[in-house]
Amino acid sequence: MKRLLLFAVVILAAMQVSAQLQVLKNGKPRASIAIVEENEVNRDAALLLNKFVERMSGVRLPISLSKDKKNLILIGGTTDEVGEDGFVIDCHDGRLYIKSGGGKGALYGVATLLENELGVRYYAAGEWTVEQRTDITIAGQHHAETPSFRYRQTQSYGTEDPDYVAFYRLKEPKEIFAANMWVHTFNQILPAAVYGKTHPEYYSFFNGVRHPGAHSQWCLTNPEVFELVAAKIDSIFKANPGMKLISVSQNDGNGTQCACPECKAVDEYEGSPSGNLVRFLNKLAQRFPDKEFSTLAYLYSMQPPKHTKPLPNVNIMLCSIDSKREVPLTENASGRDFVRALTGWGRISDNIFVWDYGINFDNLVTPFPNFHVLQPNMKLFKENHATMLFEQVAGFRGVDFSELRAYMLSKLMWNVEADTDSLMHTFLDGYYGKAAPYLYRYLKMREGALLGSGKDLWIYDSPVSHKEGMLRPYLLAQYDELFDQAEAAVAGDETLLKRVHAARLQQQYSKLEIERTSTEGDREERIREVELFRQRGNEAGIKSLTERKNSVDDYCDLYLERFLPGISNNLALGAQVNYKNLPEYRFVPISATALTDGLFGGATYGESWVGWVGEDAELVVDLGDEQQFTTVRTDCLHNLGAWIFLPKSVSYAISSDNVNFTDIGTFNFEEDRDMSPKYRWATVTLPQAVSARYVKVNLKTIGACPDWHFGVGYDGYFFIDEIQVK
Numbered sequence: 005m006k007r008l009l010l011f012a013v014v015i016l017a018a019m020q021v022s023a024q025l026q027v028l029k030n031g032k033p034r035a036s037i038a039i040v041e042e043n044e045v046n047r048d049a050a051l052l053l054n055k056f057v058e059r060m061s062g063v064r065l066p067i068s069l070s071k072d073k074k075n076l077i078l079i080g081g082t083t084d085e086v087g088e089d090g091f092v093i094d095c096h097d098g099r100l101y102i103k104s105g106g107g108k109g110a111l112y113g114v115a116t117l118l119e120n121e122l123g124v125r126y127y128a129a130g131e132w133t134v135e136q137r138t139d140i141t142i143a144g145q146h147h148a149e150t151p152s153f154r155y156r157q158t159q160s161y162g163t164e165d166p167d168y169v170a171f172y173r174l175k176e177p178k179e180i181f182a183a184n185m186w187v188h189t190f191n192q193i194l195p196a197a198v199y200g201k202t203h204p205e206y207y208s209f210f211n212g213v214r215h216p217g218a219h220s221q222w223c224l225t226n227p228e229v230f231e232l233v234a235a236k237i238d239s240i241f242k243a244n245p246g247m248k249l250i251s252v253s254q255n256d257g258n259g260t261q262c263a264c265p266e267c268k269a270v271d272e273y274e275g276s277p278s279g280n281l282v283r284f285l286n287k288l289a290q291r292f293p294d295k296e297f298s299t300l301a302y303l304y305s306m307q308p309p310k311h312t313k314p315l316p317n318v319n320i321m322l323c324s325i326d327s328k329r330e331v332p333l334t335e336n337a338s339g340r341d342f343v344r345a346l347t348g349w350g351r352i353s354d355n356i357f358v359w360d361y362g363i364n365f366d367n368l369v370t371p372f373p374n375f376h377v378l379q380p381n382m383k384l385f386k387e388n389h390a391t392m393l394f395e396q397v398a399g400f401r402g403v404d405f406s407e408l409r410a411y412m413l414s415k416l417m418w419n420v421e422a423d424t425d426s427l428m429h430t431f432l433d434g435y436y437g438k439a440a441p442y443l444y445r446y447l448k449m450r451e452g453a454l455l456g457s458g459k460d461l462w463i464y465d466s467p468v469s470h471k472e473g474m475l476r477p478y479l480l481a482q483y484d485e486l487f488d489q490a491e492a493a494v495a496g497d498e499t500l501l502k503r504v505h506a507a508r509l510q511q512q513y514s515k516l517e518i519e520r521t522s523t524e525g526d527r528e529e530r531i532r533e534v535e536l537f538r539q540r541g542n543e544a545g546i547k548s549l550t551e552r553k554n555s556v557d558d559y560c561d562l563y564l565e566r567f568l569p570g571i572s573n574n575l576a577l578g579a580q581v582n583y584k585n586l587p588e589y590r591f592v593p594i595s596a597t598a599l600t601d602g603l604f605g606g607a608t609y610g611e612s613w614v615g616w617v618g619e620d621a622e623l624v625v626d627l628g629d630e631q632q633f634t635t636v637r638t639d640c641l642h643n644l645g646a647w648i649f650l651p652k653s654v655s656y657a658i659s660s661d662n663v664n665f666t667d668i669g670t671f672n673f674e675e676d677r678d679m680s681p682k683y684r685w686a687t688v689t690l691p692q693a694v695s696a697r698y699v700k701v702n703l704k705t706i707g708a709c710p711d712w713h714f715g716v717g718y719d720g721y722f723f724i725d726e727i728q729v730k
């Protein structure tokens with residue numbers, strides 16, 4: 005019995021020896037590479053393999069034109085064993101086959117071989133590690149992988165580096181969407197600037213009129229619109245041979261769908277404005293049966309229609325934009341709203357593209373502890389027939405753990421069953437070295453603090469919204485201690501120290517943002533903090549602090565000008581404000597003090613600002629006593645992304661008895677179409693000082709959002725925070 009067992013083990017070992025492939029021995033190549041069929045993916049795969057073999061050994065493998073020899077690495081050839089982008093790594097009888105399930109399978113097979121078998125680690129753009137070696141042997145094996153999602157996109161850090169993209173198995177819309185038309189394409193297909201004047205009937209009817217515009221929609225029941233669109237689609241596909249997919253999707257604007265009698269009847273019957281969209285897309289899908297059409301289920305069209313089912317070649321792009329992120333989507337109310345839409349679409353379609361968010365658009369460099377929700381959410385998407393996934397994150401270093409985020413996302417999009425905690429450890433250990441345990445503790449501590457605080461995690465949060473939660477002073481101090489320890493652990497290594505500095509930026513930014521909500525504090529200390537943030541932010545190469553352009557220098561300059569504590573010559577500081585008409589209800593709680601408390605709001609309107617929608621405003625500032633002054637000014641917010649426009653004009657009048665007022669001037673704002681958030685003073689300066697106790701401020705609204713804005717036809721907001729009298 006014993007002898008038999010020994011015999012079996014020997015046979016097995018012999019089989020393994022014959023199964024394995026010796027690639028390199030004593031620094032000399034023993035195997036060559038052969039490309040099974042010539043194409044770009046296979047060539048890229050062969051180049052990637054040879055590039056890394058050379059990096060670890062200093063030699064390149066020869067390319068063989070014959071595919072019949074032994075000791076070959078055969079790249080390419082397809083297999084049914086795996087799905088699109090999947091691969092099989094098969095090593096037996098002195099040959100290594102890397103076969104593809106279509107798409108970029110061969111390239112991903114090579115990247116996997118390098119990572120799993122040869123110890124290559126790719127952490128960030130241009131940042132990889134290899135082990136130096138003179139011998140390489142690939143063990144006998146048969147290893148197959150199919151991705152959990154056929155399309156994986158992040159816009160994450162590092163997409164400018166093709167090798168990084170191969171290791172992270174990411175795709176870009178332009179690779180699969182004809183003419184890169186992948187979202188919000190209505191106005192590209194039928195530009196309102198071209199057809200709007202002559203054919204207003206092609207566009208949405210609501211609030212009693214047609215709204216041709218870049219942010220309104222089409223009248224989808226108009227047969228002329230369909231024929232025009234079909235002709236346009238035909239020409240786009242003809243100009244892009246080989247492409248199969250295009251997006252025909254609503255413009256970015258909410259509640260701007262057509263409500264003409266025909267469109268309204270369909271939407272009512274279908275129980276959702278998606279009804280008209282799916283019917284329109286189905287007609288296109290029938291007209292072009294060998295093509296695929298993608299459309300958005302977004303904002304007003306998020307819920308599926310009750311009766312019409314999308315055809316198989318209609319792809320539904322579903323966006324979770326309104327959902328909160330502190331817990332998985334199934335666990336909070338906003339998430340469940342999305343889940344209802346997802347399961348609804350999942351019942352009528354097997355062709356769903358989920359657009360999910362892991363980003364804070366208003367404050368890119370701020371803590372966004374959502375690592376714990378990634379896996380449950382992705383599993384949910386997959387269970388409900390999502391085959392394509394876009395995890396939108398901010399794409400540059402210095403954003404909250406952007407390199408780790410990209411790594412975790414790409415690994416999970418490839419395999420939703422991966423072990424997330426071990427992924428996190430692998431990355432932190434490899435990328436941050438001895439600093440890893442402190443950063444891991446930091447990440448876990450803030451995650452626990454977020455959950456314990458009961459606060460939402462929103463994609464438009466400000467750090468200020470968490471100042472009593474995960475960013476309360478006691479915790480900020482603990483985080484600082486952990487970052488100090490992390491920095492100390494890698495103090496001797498410039499590269500690692502830089503990485504820790506970049507990871508710490510979001511903590512520095514949060515502190516600065518929270519500190520500006522208090523008039524207390526040491527002015528000199530605050531200036532030092534701002535300058536350190538400026539230096540480190542620029543070192544990390546942060547391009548912008550918000551979705552709109554806002555450089556580190558612009559932010560720091562404005563901070564020094566606007567938010568430093570101490571020094572004020574404002575006669576209105578602490579003055580009482582009497583409103584003729586109160587601001588919108590959400591801002592009433594802070595309205596008694598917000599305009600004269602000496603605190604300036606940031607780009608997020610949720611704190612320090614008070615706003616009105618669709619109406620003028622009037623208020624009187626009571627200085628308490630008769631005062632002498634020459635200047636009155638009001639700080640106004642411009643943030644078009646949030647429908648916040650500057651007022652049309654701000655007028656001032658003064659009085660000593662609060663009955664008889666004398667006009668002292670009006671400030672008119674010019675229209676500003678720039679999307680960057682900014683603050684503007686409405687200032688009136690008099691040639692000589694006047695005396696008064698009461699200052700009346702009159703603010704005129706611009707009314708409805710103009711037709712170039714995505715709120716077209718709906719009332720716009722204006723916001724003010726400080727009124728100053730000097």
Ligand SMILES: [Zn+2]
Nearest residue numbers: 223262264267
């Ligand atoms: Zn209509």
